[in-house]
Amino acid sequence: MSTSTTPTTPQGKVADFLDERLSISKAIKSNISKVFPDHWSFMLGEVALYSFIILLLSGTYLTLFFKPSMVEVIYNGPYVPLKGVKMSEAFASTLHISFDVRGGLLMRQIHHWAALFFIGAMSIHMFRVFFTGAFRKPRELNWVIGTVLVLLGIVEGFMGYSLPDDLLSGTGLRITQGIIAAVPVVGTYVSFGLFGGEFPGHDVVARFYTLHILLIPGLILALVGAHLMMVWYQKHTQWPGPGRTEGNVVGYRLFPVYTAKAGGFFFVVLGITTLISALVSINPVWMFGPYTPDQVSAGSQPDWYMGFLDGAVRVMPNWEINALGHTLSLNLIVPALVLPGIMTTLLGLYPWIEAWATGDRREHHLLDRPRNAPVRTALGVMSISFYLMLWISGANDIIAQTFRLSINQITVALRVLLFVVPPLMFMLTKRWCLSLQRRDREKVLHGHETGRILRLPHGEFVEIHAPLSLEEQAEILGKMDVAPMALPAATDANGVAQPAAWKARMQAKLSQWFYGANVSLPTRAELLEAQSHFEHADALEVEATNRHRTYEAVGGVLLAPTEDGSSRH
Amino acid sequence: MAEHSNLPASPDAGGHDEAAHGALDYGTRDERGRFILPLEEHHQRITDVDPRAAKRAERQVAWLFVAGAACFAGAVAAFVGFSSHELIHVPMLGNVSASNFWLGTLIGLGSFFLGAAAIHWARRLMPGDEAVDYRHSLRGDEDSRASAIEQFKRGAAESGFLSRPLVRRTMLGAMALFPLPLVVLLADLGPAPKEKLRHTMWGDKPATRIINQGSGELVRPEHLAVGGLINAIPEGLEKVEEEAGTQNERAKSSIILVRMNPSEIKAQQGQGWDYQGILAYSKICTHVGCPISLYQQRTHALLCPCHQSTFDLSDAGRVVFGPAARHMPQLRIGVDSEGYLVSLGDFAEPVGPSFWERG
Ligand code: HEM
Numbered sequence: 001m002s003t004s005t006t007p008t009t010p011q012g013k014v015a016d017f018l019d020e021r022l023s024i025s026k027a028i029k030s031n032i033s034k035v036f037p038d039h040w041s042f043m044l045g046e047v048a049l050y051s052f053i054i055l056l057l058s059g060t061y062l063t064l065f066f067k068p069s070m071v072e073v074i075y076n077g078p079y080v081p082l083k084g085v086k087m088s089e090a091f092a093s094t095l096h097i098s099f100d101v102r103g104g105l106l107m108r109q110i111h112h113w114a115a116l117f118f119i120g121a122m123s124i125h126m127f128r129v130f131f132t133g134a135f136r137k138p139r140e141l142n143w144v145i146g147t148v149l150v151l152l153g154i155v156e157g158f159m160g161y162s163l164p165d166d167l168l169s170g171t172g173l174r175i176t177q178g179i180i181a182a183v184p185v186v187g188t189y190v191s192f193g194l195f196g197g198e199f200p201g202h203d204v205v206a207r208f209y210t211l212h213i214l215l216i217p218g219l220i221l222a223l224v225g226a227h228l229m230m231v232w233y234q235k236h237t238q239w240p241g242p243g244r245t246e247g248n249v250v251g252y253r254l255f256p257v258y259t260a261k262a263g264g265f266f267f268v269v270l271g272i273t274t275l276i277s278a279l280v281s282i283n284p285v286w287m288f289g290p291y292t293p294d295q296v297s298a299g300s301q302p303d304w305y306m307g308f309l310d311g312a313v314r315v316m317p318n319w320e321i322n323a324l325g326h327t328l329s330l331n332l333i334v335p336a337l338v339l340p341g342i343m344t345t346l347l348g349l350y351p352w353i354e355a356w357a358t359g360d361r362r363e364h365h366l367l368d369r370p371r372n373a374p375v376r377t378a379l380g381v382m383s384i385s386f387y388l389m390l391w392i393s394g395a396n397d398i399i400a401q402t403f404r405l406s407i408n409q410i411t412v413a414l415r416v417l418l419f420v421v422p423p424l425m426f427m428l429t430k431r432w433c434l435s436l437q438r439r440d441r442e443k444v445l446h447g448h449e450t451g452r453i454l455r456l457p458h459g460e461f462v463e464i465h466a467p468l469s470l471e472e473q474a475e476i477l478g479k480m481d482v483a484p485m486a487l488p489a490a491t492d493a494n495g496v497a498q499p500a501a502w503k504a505r506m507q508a509k510l511s512q513w514f515y516g517a518n519v520s521l522p523t524r525a526e527l528l529e530a531q532s533h534f535e536h537a538d539a540l541e542v543e544a545t546n547r548h549r550t551y552e553a554v555g556g557v558l559l560a561p562t563e564d565g566s567s568r569h
Numbered sequence: 570m571a572e573h574s575n576l577p578a579s580p581d582a583g584g585h586d587e588a589a590h591g592a593l594d595y596g597t598r599d600e601r602g603r604f605i606l607p608l609e610e611h612h613q614r615i616t617d618v619d620p621r622a623a624k625r626a627e628r629q630v631a632w633l634f635v636a637g638a639a640c641f642a643g644a645v646a647a648f649v650g651f652s653s654h655e656l657i658h659v660p661m662l663g664n665v666s667a668s669n670f671w672l673g674t675l676i677g678l679g680s681f682f683l684g685a686a687a688i689h690w691a692r693r694l695m696p697g698d699e700a701v702d703y704r705h706s707l708r709g710d711e712d713s714r715a716s717a718i719e720q721f722k723r724g725a726a727e728s729g730f731l732s733r734p735l736v737r738r739t740m741l742g743a744m745a746l747f748p749l750p751l752v753v754l755l756a757d758l759g760p761a762p763k764e765k766l767r768h769t770m771w772g773d774k775p776a777t778r779i780i781n782q783g784s785g786e787l788v789r790p791e792h793l794a795v796g797g798l799i800n801a802i803p804e805g806l807e808k809v810e811e812e813a814g815t816q817n818e819r820a821k822s823s824i825i826l827v828r829m830n831p832s833e834i835k836a837q838q839g840q841g842w843d844y845q846g847i848l849a850y851s852k853i854c855t856h857v858g859c860p861i862s863l864y865q866q867r868t869h870a871l872l873c874p875c876h877q878s879t880f881d882l883s884d885a886g887r888v889v890f891g892p893a894a895r896h897m898p899q900l901r902i903g904v905d906s907e908g909y910l911v912s913l914g915d916f917a918e919p920v921g922p923s924f925w926e927r928g
């Protein structure tokens with residue numbers, strides 16, 4: 001074009017080359033100054049992302065040395081206790097990585113720690129999104145992607161854990177095989193397909209390897225990409241605060257502040273993961289030995305993210321139906337398939353469940369503080385406590401040993417607690433949220449207690465309250481003040497019953513349950529009055545302080561001036 | 570309920586009509602009842618007002634970068650300097666691999682310093698004021714929506730998808746069959762189960778000798794005292810494994826032998842399946858297949874380490890507790906002419922976890 005400028009610097013030439021082929025100037029122009037809100041809880045997703053990147057890098061390194069084969073070899077490496085022992089090539093190569101390759105053990109430990117952090121960070125990130133209501137319209141689809149990512153992460157972690165073919169991972173595979181075989185109709189065939197015949201066969205490590213390094217990471221990568229693109233396009237939610245509205249985003253620009261912070265944070269996560277991997281041993285497979293189906297190491301525990309499934313399987317009663325020549329193992333199907341199925345379905349559908357219950361189908365870009373949505377928060381705590389009870393059940397033998405109780409009693413107690421604790425947590429959380437709301441209201445109107453006591457002229461002692469800072473006020477006052485749906489009349493204007501209204505009535509009741517107990521915000525008049533009150537108290541104190549020298553101070557108590565200016569005590 | 574507009578509050582609902590300091594007016598509320606308070610004024614960091622502080626921050630950032638670089642160089646030295654077998658003693662950790670310790674510590678610290686430097690730089694020296702962006706409606710405007718629908722309809726009409734049912738139906742039919750060959754291709758992942766799960770090598774011969782799994786020796790009744798337990802396998806198992814190249818047979822035919830006073834035996838799965846108080850049971854848990862060998866001789870309880878199912882071996886292997894639904898299968902045993910313990914035939918039922926066809 002006639003008006004185009006010709007760059008002279010090398011950078012300029014590169015940019016020009018790219019722009020003339022890919023129009024990068026347009027992309028940069030519209031994205032480089034994008035604003036990202038800042039809050040510590042927004043870093044949880046970043047931790048998950050960075051852990052995933054660390055997994056990709058460390059995993060790729062491991063593939064250079066790992067041999068995914070179940071062919072039996074005799075170990076002849078430097079680890080003396082296993083010299084001469086028969087083992088699979090997979091196990092032998094894991095020993096090789098750990099003992100012969102410099103930095104190999106470090107990479108294995110980084111890979112394993114990063115896997116634990118990845119799934120942990122995803123889970124806590126998910127809690128953050130849940131408790132702040134960030135999943136609401138228009139972000140429901142990203143919530144669903146997140147649910148799938150957590151599931152894929154768990155499957156991916158389990159498969160990686162199985163690769164070294166040690167006694168612990170083989171036991172995990174054995175249990176998995178037993179569960180697959182319990183699936184009605186197709187279970188036996190699926191099990192034979194997966195293991196290439198009977199358990200353990202000689203195929204499963206190689207098959208898991210392909211899934212572990214190619215298929216599932218590929219899926220995760222694609223979904224992470226979609227997840228981030230959606231965050232980018234829809235823009236991040238933000239906390240209520242000064243100047244924050246549903247219509248804006250307040251924070252730091254992508255370039256340079258956010259780039260520097262996020263890039264730096266990647267290295268911080270990498271640094272911490274590496275340090276932990278240098279100092280804390282994880283999965284020392286040489287201590288467990290190679291897998292053989294007639295041995296098991298007592299007290300073996302799976303990685304933390306499998307614990308809830310293990311626990312569910314442990315506390316399930318031993319129901320099995322044998323009829324018409326078939327076996328239906330409810331003792332496995334219910335805890336290992338039906339229960340996780342229900343849990344993830346409810347999780348994935350929650351945005352729609354809540355929208356349906358509240359009737360709120362608006363867009364939300366400002367977050368809720370957890371206390372301001374007491375029912376949602378209580379539902380979340382209830383679900384987490386249910387999960388944790390299952391998780392604790394996975395350690396029923398350890399609990400029994402530690403407290404010298406019978407495993408039978410512990411298991412029966414856990415069965416009861418599994419259904420008692422979550423509703424209890426619901427009630428407690430809801431009350432706690434409401435009392436926090438009341439306290440918030442109290443705080444904006446009456447301010448912080450300062451510990452400074454003022455004695456008024458007529459002898460009364462008052463504590464000076466300081467007004468909240470602008471941020472504190474904005475946070476509290478940035479609460480949605482919603483009225484729950486009104487109950488529609490059961491009869492129409494002419495007094496005729498309206499049977500079709502039952503649905504609307506149910507909705508209204510649900511919405512009242514959801515919002516009804518919320519403490520309302522103070523009115524503008526109340527706030528203005530509180531403000532003038534603070535100003536008045538302030539003035540009194542300033543005056544007292546100014547005259548401090550002329551009045552006696554009793555134990556740090558300032559004496560306010562009397563009308564005539566003399567001190568009275 | 571309040572009106573459900575999807576439109577966010579107007580972009581400039583907050584921030585302009587109230588003084589940022591001093592008294593607040595509380596005059597702005599969005600349509601959801603929130604008070605919108607004004608954006609804070611520029612807040613000054615010490616590095617914004619004091620050039621000496623800014624210079625200090627600059628030096629701190631540079632030092633952090635230098636520390637990172639030093640650690641990375643040190644890591645390379647550690648790689649060269651330590652063989653993979655050297656151990657060092659680290660307080661609290663004990664004797665650990667020197668290479669692992671130094672490589673990890675130095676790479677870890679180096680990354681940490683590098684990251685900390687960037688964050689410090691951003692927080693202290695880059696702009697400290699918040700910027701504001703505005704959101705736009707995600708929903709397309711009416712024109713775009715109408716145009717999208719119209720163009721889709723045009724394409725659909727041009728394709729004839731609706732007006733030519735013959736093409737449509739045959740296409741759907743072909744698409745429906747498309748996955749079929751792909752699924753069929755998976756069939757060769759493994760052989761059909763057939764009766765495999767119902768047999769173990771104990772049934773291959775009328776009498777199979779029993780080998781102590783630990784010592785590899787043939788087992789005689791006198792090897793086992795009352796109250797004792799032996800982990801055992803069938804004679805010839807190693808050869809079968811060798812030929813198959815798998816441990817499949819071991820996963821089915823491992824057993825445990827226990828001996829009790831014949832008077833203590835309350836029940837068995839078959840009349841006289843013991844040999845003078847010696848009982849043989851499958852070692853593979855009927856729950857999901859963990860091998861079991863935790864045995865309490867006083868109560869004759871066999872406890873599975875995986876999910877704590879407990880079986881009473883004096884009472885036909887009955888489930889006493891836990892998630893397992895079925896007793897441990899018993900193997901009928903006797904002695905052969907040379908006085909060695911042998912199995913007399915196969916298990917009467919499949920060992921290990923349940924499966925749909927088990928019945
Ligand atoms: C989403 C991410 C991933 C998770 C959660 C994950 C998890 C795991 C876990 C827990 C192990 C067992 C490590 C041990 O203690 O030995 C493992 C092993 C392994 N992973 Fe991954 N992994 C992931 C991605 C990858 C990727 C992308 C690759 C390769 C490109 C990879 C390659 C390997 C290899 C080769 C092993 C076996 C090495 C060994 O055990 O020594 N992983 N994985």
Ligand code: FES
Nearest residue numbers: 854856857873876
């Ligand atoms: S495998 Fe034995 S109790 Fe589960």
